[in-house]
Amino acid sequence: MSDAALPGAAPRTEPAPGARxxxxxxxxxxxxPRRWVGPLVFAALFAAWEAGSRMGWISPIVLPAPSxxxxxxxxxxxxxxxxxxxxxxxxxxxQGWIFGTxxxxxxxxxxxxxxxxxxxxxxxxxxxxxxxxxxxxPLFIIWFGIGEESKVAxxxxxxxxxxxxxxxxxxxxxxxxxxxxxxxxGLSRWSIVRKIILPGxxxxxLSGFRISASIAIILLVAAEMIGAEYGIGAYVLLAGNLMxxxxxxxxxxxxSILGLTVSWLIGRLEKRVLRWR
Amino acid sequence: xxxxxxxxxxxxNGVEVLRDISFAAPAGRIVCLVGPSGCxxxxxLRFLGGLERPDEGQVTMTGEPPAGSLNPLTYIFQxxxxxxxxxxxxxxxxxxxxxxxxxxxxxxxxxxxLARTGLSDFADALPRQLSGGMKQRVAIARALAVRxxxxxxxxPLSALDSQTRELLLDDLQGLWERERFGAxxxxxxxxxxxxxxxxxxxxxxxxGQVREIVEIDMPLSERKARAAELxxxxxxxxxxxxxxxxxxxxxxxxV
Ligand SMILES: Nc1ncnc2c1ncn2[C@@H]1O[C@H](COP(=O)(O)OP(=O)(O)OP(=O)(O)O)[C@@H](O)[C@H]1O
Ligand SMILES: [Mg+2]
Numbered sequence: 107m108s109d110a111a112l113p114g115a116a117p118r119t120e121p122a123p124g125a126r127x128x129x130x131x132x133x134x135x136x137x138x139p140r141r142w143v144g145p146l147v148f149a150a151l152f153a154a155w156e157a158g159s160r161m162g163w164i165s166p167i168v169l170p171a172p173s174x175x176x177x178x179x180x181x182x183x184x185x186x187x188x189x190x191x192x193x194x195x196x197x198x199x200x201q202g203w204i205f206g207t208x209x210x211x212x213x214x215x216x217x218x219x220x221x222x223x224x225x226x227x228x229x230x231x232x233x234x235x236x237x238x239x240x241x242x243x244p245l246f247i248i249w250f251g252i253g254e255e256s257k258v259a260x261x262x263x264x265x266x267x268x269x270x271x272x273x274x275x276x277x278x279x280x281x282x283x284x285x286x287x288x289x290x291x292g293l294s295r296w297s298i299v300r301k302i303i304l305p306g307x308x309x310x311x312l313s314g315f316r317i318s319a320s321i322a323i324i325l326l327v328a329a330e331m332i333g334a335e336y337g338i339g340a341y342v343l344l345a346g347n348l349m350x351x352x353x354x355x356x357x358x359x360x361x362s363i364l365g366l367t368v369s370w371l372i373g374r375l376e377k378r379v380l381r382w383r
Numbered sequence: 384x385x386x387x388x389x390x391x392x393x394x395x396n397g398v399e400v401l402r403d404i405s406f407a408a409p410a411g412r413i414v415c416l417v418g419p420s421g422c423x424x425x426x427x428l429r430f431l432g433g434l435e436r437p438d439e440g441q442v443t444m445t446g447e448p449p450a451g452s453l454n455p456l457t458y459i460f461q462x463x464x465x466x467x468x469x470x471x472x473x474x475x476x477x478x479x480x481x482x483x484x485x486x487x488x489x490x491x492x493x494x495x496x497l498a499r500t501g502l503s504d505f506a507d508a509l510p511r512q513l514s515g516g517m518k519q520r521v522a523i524a525r526a527l528a529v530r531x532x533x534x535x536x537x538x539p540l541s542a543l544d545s546q547t548r549e550l551l552l553d554d555l556q557g558l559w560e561r562e563r564f565g566a567x568x569x570x571x572x573x574x575x576x577x578x579x580x581x582x583x584x585x586x587x588x589x590x591g592q593v594r595e596i597v598e599i600d601m602p603l604s605e606r607k608a609r610a611a612e613l614x615x616x617x618x619x620x621x622x623x624x625x626x627x628x629x630x631x632x633x634x635x636x637x638v
Binding site for chain 2: 283284286287288289290291292293294297301302305382383
């Protein structure tokens with residue numbers, strides 16, 4: 107006999123007289139995506155800026171109109187200087203970042219896998235990591251000269267340490283249960299490293315890439331400001347010295363685009379490599 | 384191939400976990416291991432498969448594993464231990480890749496174990512797309528792929544809901560009927576122990592000692608139908624464990 111069969115317990119569908127709806131208290135605290143807002147904010151900002159400059163509210167010495175910055179940029183492109191600056195900057199960035207990352211991955215794996223390597227590497231990294239690497243540029247200039255090598259070395263050094271930390275943190279974070287599973291199936295040490303530890307550490311390694319790439323861009327600009335003929339940093343510095351704010355804004359905008367491109371590339375890589383998540 | 388423990392004792396950081404444990408896991412029979420929480424069942428299983436070494440005592444195997452056995456001592460883990468970046472097929476393949484097998488042989492083995500565990504339609508699914516029961520089936524398929532002489536299972540069903548557990552229990556029984564592998568099966572669930580065990584080893588609370596070894600003679604295939612008779616075994620096991628479990632529970636409350 108079930109409870110529903112009791113007299114008077116028949117299900118009612120009509121609300122009883124005097125029934126009130128329960129007041130709603132949930133909702134909120136969950137931002138939902140609004141696609142059009144971002145572009146709109148940009149458009150409004152640029153429109154206001156342009157209007158302010160044209161009306162004379164913003165002095166051209168302080169801040170040029172966006173259209174003037176664009177003009178400066180297209181002049182730069184037409185004169186062929188843009189390609190020179192970009193090429194100089196990109197080749198330093200790519201060389202420094204790639205060598206720093208490769209070395210960082212190798213050393214990070216050593217620290218993650220071998221007790222002896224860890225005992226040697228971790229204190230060293232702890233001592234070097236907090237040094238703002240740009241402080242080492244003068245030393246690198248003495249060692250390698252004022253040319254490309256000292257700039258690449260600064261970027262290499264700057265990307266190396268965060269990569270080591272990300273990689274060995276990632277290796278530590280790999281589920282030991284999976285490693286034990288690999289051992290229990292008799293996999294070789296090399297197979298365990300390649301098929302279990304490397305993919306398991308990949309999320310941490312890729313988020314390390316994001317950090318090291320942004321550090322690399324900062325160091326690139328700083329190194330180029332200290333002594334370079336070509337490069338975005340040199341261009342921005344020269345524009346500042348000449349009070350050419352239109353060129354200055356164009357240079358800064360290029361850096362923003364460079365940063366966005368790098369983070370987009372890393373995002374693509376994450377999508378590909380971490381498809382399983 | 385028979386597996387045996389002789390006078391095994393072990394301490395972790397000075398705490399005695401296991402004391403003088405001896406029992407055998409003969410070929411083709413399922414030995415269930417029950418005991419209160421923290422009494423060292425998982426530790427014992429790690430010793431049996433050679434993942435850890437005991438402080439004292441020996442773990443031995445006698446006789447040759449059956450011909451074609453790739454990994455005589457094979458685990459099935461409570462948390463499945465599947466690589467999340469590999470599909471069901473890829474996870475099974477992992478266990479075979481370090482052996483000298485041609486690509487064709489490997490694929491045949493994988494297709495065979497997928498079919499035997501009812502996973503053929505899920506071969507390319509990633510672990511995150513599978514339910515708990517399906518994940519454990521993949522882990523079982525992976526274990527079968529290396530043709531084990533002895534399966535070492537640490538609470539393989541305890542992460543699953545009770546309906547799924549019942550289904551997998553039937554699966555395991557069916558697989559045993561066909562393969563006749565030896566197994567050591569750790570569980571908290573006495574109903575599982577009497578459904579699958581030819582022998583149930585009851586351990587005391589920490590430090591774990593063998594309290595009793597209960598033989599259950601009924602053939603596995605009849606156990607589902609003769610549940611009432613099993614009930615008696617289960618009650619007896621519970622009586623053996625009751626005090627230990629209560630004491631173990633109190634101990635944790637004292638800490
Ligand atoms: N690697 C380790 N280091 C230190 N202590 C450990 C280690 N592994 C297990 N222990 C301790 O040994 C004891 C036995 O652990 P074990 O996991 O074998 O118990 P168990 O019987 O499997 O318990 P449960 O039923 O909860 O799974 C526990 O007190 C545990 O804290
Ligand atoms: Mg356990």
